[in-house]
Amino acid sequence: MTxxxxxxxxxxxxxxxxxxxxxxxxxxxxxxxxxxxxxTVATTSDSSSKDAYSLVGQDxxxxxxxxxxxxxxxxxxxxxxxxxxVWGKAEAGKTTAIMGASGAGKTSLxxxxxxxxxxxxxLRSEGDIFLGGARFDPTQRDQRKLIAYVSQxxxxxxxxxxxxxxxxxxxxxxxxxxxxxECTEIVNAILTELGLDDAADTLIGGGFNKGISGGEKRRVxxxxxxxxxPTLIFLDEPTSGLDSxxxxxxxxxxxxxxxxxxxxxxxxxxxxxxxxxxxxxxxxLNKGRVMHQGEVANLARDFEQYGYPVPNQYNPADxxxxxxxxxxxxxxxxxxxxxxxxxxxxxxxxxxxxxxTVETPQDEHVSMWTEFVMLQxxxxxxxxxxxxxxxxxxxxxxxxxxxxxxxxxxxxxxxRSEYTVIQSQLGAVVNVLISTMMGQSNPAMLTFSKDRPxxxxxxxTDHYTVIPYFLSKLWREMFNTLxxxxxxxxxxxxxxxxxMSFGQLFAITYALSLTATAVxxxxxxxxxxxxxxxxxxxxxxxxxxxxxGLFIAxxxxxxxxxxxQYVCSLTYAARLGFAYEFADCExxxxxxxxxxxxxxxxxxxxxTWWYWxxxxxxxxxxxxxxxxxxxxxxxx
Ligand SMILES: Nc1ncnc2c1ncn2[C@@H]1O[C@H](COP(=O)(O)OP(=O)(O)OP(=O)(O)O)[C@@H](O)[C@H]1O
Numbered sequence: 001m002t003x004x005x006x007x008x009x010x011x012x013x014x015x016x017x018x019x020x021x022x023x024x025x026x027x028x029x030x031x032x033x034x035x036x037x038x039x040t041v042a043t044t045s046d047s048s049s050k051d052a053y054s055l056v057g058q059d060x061x062x063x064x065x066x067x068x069x070x071x072x073x074x075x076x077x078x079x080x081x082x083x084x085x086v087w088g089k090a091e092a093g094k095t096t097a098i099m100g101a102s103g104a105g106k107t108s109l110x111x112x113x114x115x116x117x118x119x120x121x122x123l124r125s126e127g128d129i130f131l132g133g134a135r136f137d138p139t140q141r142d143q144r145k146l147i148a149y150v151s152q153x154x155x156x157x158x159x160x161x162x163x164x165x166x167x168x169x170x171x172x173x174x175x176x177x178x179x180x181x182e183c184t185e186i187v188n189a190i191l192t193e194l195g196l197d198d199a200a201d202t203l204i205g206g207g208f209n210k211g212i213s214g215g216e217k218r219r220v221x222x223x224x225x226x227x228x229x230p231t232l233i234f235l236d237e238p239t240s241g242l243d244s245x246x247x248x249x250x251x252x253x254x255x256x257x258x259x260x261x262x263x264x265x266x267x268x269x270x271x272x273x274x275x276x277x278x279x280x281x282x283x284x285l286n287k288g289r290v291m292h293q294g295e296v297a298n299l300a301r302d303f304e305q306y307g308y309p310v311p312n313q314y315n316p317a318d319x320x321x322x323x324x325x326x327x328x329x330x331x332x333x334x335x336x337x338x339x340x341x342x343x344x345x346x347x348x349x350x351x352x353x354x355x356x357t358v359e360t361p362q363d364e365h366v367s368m369w370t371e372f373v374m375l376q377x378x379x380x381x382x383x384x385x386x387x388x389x390x391x392x393x394x395x396x397x398x399x400x401x402x403x404x405x406x407x408x409x410x411x412x413x414x415x416r417s418e419y420t421v422i423q424s425q426l427g428a429v430v431n432v433l434i435s436t437m438m439g440q441s442n443p444a445m446l447t448f449s450k451d452r453p454x455x456x457x458x459x460x461t462d463h464y465t466v467i468p469y470f471l472s473k474l475w476r477e478m479f480n481t482l483x484x485x486x487x488x489x490x491x492x493x494x495x496x497x498x499x500m501s502f503g504q505l506f507a508i509t510y511a512l513s514l515t516a517t518a519v520x521x522x523x524x525x526x527x528x529x530x531x532x533x534x535x536x537x538x539x540x541x542x543x544x545x546x547x548x549g550l551f552i553a554x555x556x557x558x559x560x561x562x563x564x565q566y567v568c569s570l571t572y573a574a575r576l577g578f579a580y581e582f583a584d585c586e587x588x589x590x591x592x593x594x595x596x597x598x599x600x601x602x603x604x605x606x607x608t609w610w611y612w613x614x615x616x617x618x619x620x621x622x623x624x625x626x627x628x629x630x631x632x633x634x635x636x
């Protein structure tokens with residue numbers, strides 16, 4: 001495709017541009033979006049599921065929508081109205097933009113309509129929403145399935161290609177009865193519709209891995225939602241972070257999608273005039289209220305009637321925001337902005353023959369096993385495509401282990417009758433355990449923080465359930481941890497001359513690293529920002545060092561804090577290490593020193609199975625909490 005100077009300079013005429021794109025891309029079938037799940041499904045489905053799918057492309061109408069923030073100030077309750085009596089509609093077959101100055105309430109309205117603000121805690125939402133003539137409650141998980149939600153950040157699996165990402169979404173979200181071949185056909189059609197044929201098999205990439213462009217990523221994000229044939233498509237700032245060319249492509253795509261029958265609603269901040277010209281409808285918010293609403297084609301006429309005609313050569317999008325920001329509320333009201341909702345808005349929206357509340361498709365979802373297999377395949381592909389992670393882990397662990405090996409060289413084989421030797425041997429065991437704990441959990445937390453937004457998006461849009469996700473992640477973490485702990489054990493075991501068996505050393509460090517990783521993932525699940533998780537991790541892990549027996553004998557720790565040893569994985573790993581390492585000592589002073597170490601750390605040589613059980617219990621508990629937290633987070 002050739003790009004004119006005009007386009008290069010950013011003065012892109014969208015229609016011209018898209019015509020150029022389409023004439024250059026002869027493969028584009030303008031009707032291809034009609035080859036979508038609904039139709040494919042309909043060929044093999046019964047009439048009841050056809051009805052369910054006939055929800056596609058329905059008008060969304062809302063009235064009296066409010067959002068209040070309840071705060072306690074000066075001893076009393078105060079209410080801040082973030083949104084007040086907001087009304088509007090997003091029509092099927094049209095794109096509707098929500099605009100407003102910063103703080104006008106765009107995101108609040110958008111998220112309220114998308115059911116992403118729970119009416120609990122400090123925020124209270126209210127209002128009536130109708131979809132296709134029936135009452136719609138987007139906070140209900142099953143009703144929210146009808147909404148495709150494309151967030152500002154592209155939460156995509158970096159090691160997948162656009163084709164794989166869209167297929168993943170198709171296979172897991174389309175009904176079970178849609179065959180794999182049909183899924184592939186749908187994916188191919190969507191890739192063409194998105195103009196992604198050329199980039200279909202390039203890695204999405206991110207971070208240090210260069211992949212497809214930002215505009216292509218945004219189109220993939222839209223594609224993974226389109227594939228589920230949603231009734232409503234919600235996009236939060238779909239053009240943010242894109243250059244004018246990519247932004248124009250995305251907007252034109254949304255217009256095409258809407259004109260094929262879908263209901264497209266999005267927030268947007270300061271669009272250029274040519275992008276603004278692609279919108280069908282505009283909802284202009286000001287201080288949480290609807291200042292103006294109507295067809296974009298009539299905007300010049302409407303603003304002239306208000307007494308604020310759009311000046312020539314002025315970007316109408318800038319003009320409406322300038323008016324909203326620059327004129328006082330009183331004057332705007334006098335000019336007849338802020339009209340109330342038409343009396344018959346909801347009455348007109350309510351259809352006689354529609355069900356009382358929106359009915360959602362009851363199609364059978366693919367099995368948990370399919371979910372697991374799909375997730376597993378994605379993990380395997382990630383492993384194949386990111387060998388650097390494993391290589392770096394082996395090299396770093398190997399070097400660190402060599403340093404320990406050199407410092408504690410042969411320590412385990414030395415005479416234990418010496419107090420300094422037994423103290424150093426204890427230090428060697430604890431040092432290896434602490435390094436195992438820290439070494440494995442930090443990378444796991446960082447990896448998880450990258451995966452977390454992908455999970456939240458996919459789980460909240462019904463790709464899979466928590467259990468298959470956690471099992472596939474567990475498998476991957478077990479593999480990464482296995483490689484790292486094995487390399488560590490191979491280097492240090494003979495260098496440091498441990499007296500326990502190689503298998504025992506490996507098993508203890510492996511179990512400890514899995515438990516520490518479970519804690520890291522649990523904390524990672526709690527926070528959006530990995531920095532917070534890392535800070536809390538330090539707070540959770542460092543105090544455990546005091547229960548390792550190295551810094552202070554456990555029996556000397558004050559009893560009112562010593563209970564904490566029972567929830568520390570390091571305690572049990574250290575006890576196992578001491579039990580195996582100091583079990584058989586030469587009679588005499590050596591045996592006495594060994595017995596003293598065991599006694600000071602409450603180690604019972606005959607109860608090692610208890611310690612294993614405790615480690616397993618902690619692992620299961622932290623994993624379980626992690627899954628529950630993630631599930632909760634993904635609910636909104
Ligand atoms: N959870 C909350 N707690 C306190 N104030 C909130 C909350 N959510 C929104 N607000 C306030 O409500 C107002 C509207 O916020 P909102 O994020 O919806 O605006 P916006 O139009 O999307 O702004 P921007 O374009 O800057 O993102 C702002 O003044 C914001 O500070």
